[in-house]
Amino acid sequence: MIQENKVLSARFGTPDSCSIETYRRDGGYQTYVETLRSRQPDDIIDEVKRSGLRGRGGAGVSPGMTWSFVPKQTDKPKYLCVNGDESEPGTFKDRQILEFDPHALLEGVGISCFAFGASTCYVYLRCEFAEGIRAVQKAIKEAYEAGFFGKDIAGTGFDLDCYLHIGAGAYICGEETSLLNSIEGVRPYPRNKPPFPAVEGLWGCPTVINNVETITNIPHILKNGAEWHAKLGHADDPGVRLWCVSGHVNKPGVYEFETGFKLQDLIDGPCGGMRDGRKLKAVIPGGSSSKVLLPDEVARVTMDTPGIRALGSSLGSAGIMVFDDRTCMVDAILNLMKFYAHESCGQCTPCREGTPWVVKILQRFVDGRGRPQDMELLLDIAANMEGRTVCALADGACWPLTSIVQKFRHEFEAMIPSAKTSSGRTATAAPTGAA
Numbered sequence: 001m002i003q004e005n006k007v008l009s010a011r012f013g014t015p016d017s018c019s020i021e022t023y024r025r026d027g028g029y030q031t032y033v034e035t036l037r038s039r040q041p042d043d044i045i046d047e048v049k050r051s052g053l054r055g056r057g058g059a060g061v062s063p064g065m066t067w068s069f070v071p072k073q074t075d076k077p078k079y080l081c082v083n084g085d086e087s088e089p090g091t092f093k094d095r096q097i098l099e100f101d102p103h104a105l106l107e108g109v110g111i112s113c114f115a116f117g118a119s120t121c122y123v124y125l126r127c128e129f130a131e132g133i134r135a136v137q138k139a140i141k142e143a144y145e146a147g148f149f150g151k152d153i154a155g156t157g158f159d160l161d162c163y164l165h166i167g168a169g170a171y172i173c174g175e176e177t178s179l180l181n182s183i184e185g186v187r188p189y190p191r192n193k194p195p196f197p198a199v200e201g202l203w204g205c206p207t208v209i210n211n212v213e214t215i216t217n218i219p220h221i222l223k224n225g226a227e228w229h230a231k232l233g234h235a236d237d238p239g240v241r242l243w244c245v246s247g248h249v250n251k252p253g254v255y256e257f258e259t260g261f262k263l264q265d266l267i268d269g270p271c272g273g274m275r276d277g278r279k280l281k282a283v284i285p286g287g288s289s290s291k292v293l294l295p296d297e298v299a300r301v302t303m304d305t306p307g308i309r310a311l312g313s314s315l316g317s318a319g320i321m322v323f324d325d326r327t328c329m330v331d332a333i334l335n336l337m338k339f340y341a342h343e344s345c346g347q348c349t350p351c352r353e354g355t356p357w358v359v360k361i362l363q364r365f366v367d368g369r370g371r372p373q374d375m376e377l378l379l380d381i382a383a384n385m386e387g388r389t390v391c392a393l394a395d396g397a398c399w400p401l402t403s404i405v406q407k408f409r410h411e412f413e414a415m416i417p418s419a420k421t422s423s424g425r426t427a428t429a430a431p432t433g434a435a
């Protein structure tokens with residue numbers, strides 16, 4: 001039995017949930033003020049580390065760990081950048097926080113900046129998030145007016161400025177160092193690491209980049225304690241997450257569950273089962289940059305980092321894409337690869353050349369002109385992209401591609417016109433979307 005545990009989404013249904021009045025009425029900003037008045041920065045970092053929280057932007061790094069890499073003795077200003085560039089296919093959870101509970105994010109901003117000594121925060125949102133931009137802009141103004149941002153916050157001597165930065169809507173700007181270049185106003189090519197942003201980030205100063213959902217978790221951890229958080233869900237990857245479910249289920253949407261549930265239970269229970277009573281064919285479980293799972297894997301996988309890694313995939317940004325038996329997987333991966341080819345920034349040759357080349361080959365299959373050698377060619381191109389580029393966009397493109405080529409080889413073979421296939425049978429081109 002799977003049950004929602006609404007921590008981050010608890011206020012989503014509250015009337016006027018974005019206003020500071022309703023947020024404060026519900027106890028908002030109390031944890032921030034108490035933390036500033038009674039706790040030491042190192043003690044906060046330790047609490048967040050002990051909570052077991054992993055970053056919710058995709059890589060799953062402990063924010064407490066990232067904060068502890070920020071140098072303490074430095075004359076340079078320190079920055080927090082909140083990553084709200086959300087645009088991974090299948091991922092639409094940060095948007096909910098921005099549109100329905102922006103003050104919860106800002107309270108997290110205040111506590112996080114105090115913890116590692118940041119004096120300025122940039123909340124980076126993509127321009128398409130019109131509602132979110134309006135809500136966050138208003139919330140920042142209200143927080144300044146209430147004295148939660150600005151000088152000498154709550155009489156503690158802590159100063160903090162917070163600005164909204166609106167990006168032009170490129171997927172690559174969600175990559176943390178690309179995001180920094182975007183804020184600096186230069187071409188948003190991802191940067192080589194090291195140096196890591198915690199040491200040398202915005203304008204060469206120590207900078208932490210954290211996801212919207214990660215930061216929104218912080219007030220809850222400080223309020224309820226690390227032990228409370230560590231007991232939610234799976235012991236090695238604890239907490240609640242906003243899971244985005246899309247595709248061929250009866251009730252797609254954003255659900256909040258503790259980690260550790262069975263994926264099959266989510267599909268059969270809260271998601272209302274498969275649409276039109278169809279059979280499950282596949283699930284991409286962690287946003288488009290994760291490896292595909294087959295029905296027997298979906299039936300046994302638990303949604304936590306150890307559980308999903310055991311099947312060679314990843315939780316990424318928690319975007320669960322469900323495909324039914326009418327889906328042509330070649331067409332599905334073509335669609336995704338068009339996205340990666342379009343969004344590649346073009347800085348590295350393997351990604352710039354590899355992603356459109358893959359699109360060309362996949363298009364050949366979908367047009368019924370696939371060649372027997374093309375499956376190996378796709379895997380070879382992926383092998384020459386993965387791990388050989390400045391940022392992880394190329395890796396993220398390879399993971400769904402290689403797993404779909406390997407697990408749905410028969411669908412590719414069926415699109416090779418009248419060719420002798422590896423399974424020894426003679427294939428004829430199948431129409432796209434054939435059951």
Ligand SMILES: Cc1cc2nc3c(=O)[nH]c(=O)nc-3n(C[C@H](O)[C@H](O)[C@H](O)COP(=O)(O)O)c2cc1C
Binds near residue numbers: 084173175176209211
């Ligand atoms: C191509 C690409 C796009 C990304 N887009 C996002 C994004 O939209 N939002 C996000 O939080 N992280 C995104 N990331 C991950 C960030 O680089 C970074 O790991 C994250 O913001 C760190 O926050 P967290 O530790 O709180 O998860 C992206 C990474 C890559 C490679």
Ligand code: SF4
Binds near residue numbers: 189343389393394
């Ligand atoms: S991997 Fe692709 S998106 Fe990332 S820096 Fe290289 S070319 Fe740009």
